[in-house]
Amino acid sequence: MNLSPSLSPAATASHWAPDSWRGRPALQMPTYPDPQALETALAQLRQLPPLVTSWEILALKQQLAEAQQGERFLLQGGDCAENFADCESGTISNRLKVLLQMSLVLVHGLRKPVIRVGRFAGQYAKPRSADTETRDGVTLPSYRGDVINAPEFTEAARMPDPQRMIVAHSRSALTMNFVRALIDGGFADLHHPEYWNMSWVGCSPLAAEYQKMVGSIGDAVRFMETLAGARVHNLNRVDFYTSHEALLLPYEQALTRQVPRQHGWFNLSTHYPWIGMRTAALEGAHVEYLRGVRNPIAIKVGPSVQPDQLLRLIDVLNPDDEPGRLSFIHRMGATQIADRLPPLLDAVKRDGRRVLWVCDAMHGNTESTSNGYKTRRFDNVLAEVEASFDLHAAAGTRLGGVHLELTGEDVTECTGGARELTDRDLERAYRSTVDPRLNYEQSLEIAMAIVRKRQQ
Ligand code: PEP
Numbered sequence: 001m002n003l004s005p006s007l008s009p010a011a012t013a014s015h016w017a018p019d020s021w022r023g024r025p026a027l028q029m030p031t032y033p034d035p036q037a038l039e040t041a042l043a044q045l046r047q048l049p050p051l052v053t054s055w056e057i058l059a060l061k062q063q064l065a066e067a068q069q070g071e072r073f074l075l076q077g078g079d080c081a082e083n084f085a086d087c088e089s090g091t092i093s094n095r096l097k098v099l100l101q102m103s104l105v106l107v108h109g110l111r112k113p114v115i116r117v118g119r120f121a122g123q124y125a126k127p128r129s130a131d132t133e134t135r136d137g138v139t140l141p142s143y144r145g146d147v148i149n150a151p152e153f154t155e156a157a158r159m160p161d162p163q164r165m166i167v168a169h170s171r172s173a174l175t176m177n178f179v180r181a182l183i184d185g186g187f188a189d190l191h192h193p194e195y196w197n198m199s200w201v202g203c204s205p206l207a208a209e210y211q212k213m214v215g216s217i218g219d220a221v222r223f224m225e226t227l228a229g230a231r232v233h234n235l236n237r238v239d240f241y242t243s244h245e246a247l248l249l250p251y252e253q254a255l256t257r258q259v260p261r262q263h264g265w266f267n268l269s270t271h272y273p274w275i276g277m278r279t280a281a282l283e284g285a286h287v288e289y290l291r292g293v294r295n296p297i298a299i300k301v302g303p304s305v306q307p308d309q310l311l312r313l314i315d316v317l318n319p320d321d322e323p324g325r326l327s328f329i330h331r332m333g334a335t336q337i338a339d340r341l342p343p344l345l346d347a348v349k350r351d352g353r354r355v356l357w358v359c360d361a362m363h364g365n366t367e368s369t370s371n372g373y374k375t376r377r378f379d380n381v382l383a384e385v386e387a388s389f390d391l392h393a394a395a396g397t398r399l400g401g402v403h404l405e406l407t408g409e410d411v412t413e414c415t416g417g418a419r420e421l422t423d424r425d426l427e428r429a430y431r432s433t434v435d436p437r438l439n440y441e442q443s444l445e446i447a448m449a450i451v452r453k454r455q456q
């Protein structure tokens with residue numbers, strides 16, 4: 001029987017299967033040159049063990065539900081894109097350290113638990129604004145992230161290779177394994193925040209403020225333990241969750257599994273997948289895919305999204321108004337947020353829908369310098385975070401978290417901040433192959449600024 005696509009079961013609203021997205025337009029997908037090689041890689045992937053468990057996913061969903069109630073705050077951060085070469089102990093532990101330090105600042109200042117979510121252990125696929133790139137008259141496919149192709153500007157490097165999905169799965173597993181081992185081994189122990197210090201902290205202009213805060217947390221921990229007469233054990237470890245953009249749907253599908261004793265399907269490649277701004281169309285493949293998995297999910301919301309579109313997305317992605325299920329990550333840009341955000345907040349509030357609002361203060365603030373670097377100004381990032389708090393307060397909604405691109409490395413990719421980096425500093429340590437990240441100090445500074453804002 002020859003069903004037209006609009007009549008196929010995969011395309012109807014109620015039926016869902018891990019592959020029903022194939023009946024919808026799938027944007028941002030690579031064209032693999034050899035379909036057989038793609039099938040071989042996907043068959044291998046389907047055999048490999050998952051990276052996370054359903055009970056971790058459900059625990060995170062519960063915490064996100066609490067964040068919706070204002071009882072927790074979400075800190076989500078990491079690279080724009082991980083590289084396979086960054087799967088290395090120093091890079092992983094420095095990224096963990098900066099996220100732990102930021103979360104410590106936030107816990108201390110906001111007086112509420114922080115949900116820590118990394119953009120890592122799977123953040124390997126990138127949406128691009130153009131399918132091809134031309135240099136000196138030569139046109140090649142765009143770099144789409146290490147899970148798809150390589151950044152070098154050669155035909156061989158830019159050819160999508162399905163075996164890269166297997167490598168991405170193992171690098172994600174190695175990253176997760178190391179993060180889990182560090183955390184279980186006491187790395188995140190609140191008795192020893194000094195373990196999280198990085199070598200250059202001592203000479204940072206922020207060091208004094210941070211050390212003062214660490215000192216007062218140490219005092220608080222000792223005070224509590226004196227009262228309790230014992231060591232407070234749950235300070236020894238923290239929870240850490242992972243997230244990535246669910247962009248490369250064949251990969252996501254291969255890691256979508258059913259779990260014994262749990263009803264439904266889970267994406268077991270990450271705890272908290274999100275859909276990017278370019279693939280969030282209501283009728284598109286990415287929304288169709290995420291509709292059916294039980295993970296908590298997030299959608300990026302850019303300045304062109306209309307209130308009605310947002311409500312339709314909620315209808316499709318969270319029809320039962322399940323707590324913790326759906327987050328909207330708004331990324332408007334410092335200059336547009338005051339115009340664009342309030343109508344969205346009002347519409348969702350008026351409809352009584354339950355979502356977690358998160359501010360991505362990076363992606364609306366990207367610009368290019370005259371010497372050809374993609375950068376972001378610290379002041380714009382900060383302004384967008386601060387405006388978000390104010391606009392939510394005015395609308396009677398709640399900003400439940402922040403989403404940032406950052407690294408624990410001492411890079412110079414974003415300008416400004418305590419060291420007042422200028423456009424000329426960018427060439428010194430610009431390492432991102434995609435978007436510019438906050439460096440260690442700039443990240444900590446944002447965390448401190450959030451706290452100052454809340455204490456006003
Ligand atoms: C990203 O998070 O790296 C990204 C591409 O974001 P957006 O989809 O919001 O542009």
Ligand code: MN
Pocket residue numbers: 080081363405434435
């Ligand atoms: Mn990015």
